[in-house]
Amino acid sequence: MKTLESWHEEEFKSEITSGVVEALGEGAYAATLARALADCAGAAESFCAERPFACAAGCPHCCVLNVAVLLPEAMTVALWLREKLSGEDLADLQKRLAAHRSWARWMDDEERILKQMSCPLLDAYGGCSVHAVRPLACRAITSLDSQSCRDAFIPVVTDEDRLVPADLFRKVVYDAAFTALASGLRQVGLDDRSIELGTGVLAFLEHPEFVERFLSGDRLPQALWQ
Ligand code: SF4
DSSP, X not given: OOOGGGOOHHHHHHHHHHHHHHHHTTOOOHHHHHHHXXXXXXXXXXXXXXXXXXXXXXXXXXXXXXXXXEHHHHHHHHHHHHHHSOHHHHHHHHHHHHHHHHHHTTXXXXXXXXXXXXXXXXXXXXXXXXXXXXXXXXXXXXBSOHHHHHHHTSSOOOSSOOOOOBXXXXXXXXXXXXXXXXXXXXXXXXXXXXXXXXXXXXXXHHOTHHHHHHHTTOOOOGGXXX
């Protein structure tokens, strides 16, 4: 494992961006992108692997917050779901994603907590159903105390600060990976915009043609952000 002492943010970002450009320089394919995303997450995790956290499957409290992802992250989750789920389960999930988009897309975190608008990708046991391909933003957040999480995400209106002790170094590392990935996408002429997680995944599920559109360097319709 790399250590905090060996962390140099600009060097890290530059390595990630170069890796993405090298991987996609010969042409962007869904599988190459999925590997490039896994490499980004792996590079970040190499600095964080043995750092403590209290998060575990079945503790889904923070999965109510807005999650911003880059388009290839949403695409990779959608393609993974299409491969793993039966037609019936996929249709059910699309309905949940569509309902979530209608209700939650303009809500801020506070409203989401109050209305308990949890991520539609949570499974019935409070685990992440896309854990293997979960976005960088989800990997960035870890709590150091599960009881604080439970208290912080209780849906009540309060003026009190509800603080959760978190691993800020992990957040810095994953945020840097996110920025460097976006930079790599930009350099190879791919759309580097971010989008709300559920909206992005649903877009690629409802419109399979968006995969080719994205990979060819076209921009997805602006309506997705409106
Ligand atoms: S993708 Fe997974 S980890 Fe991220 S918010 Fe949804 S359920 Fe939670």
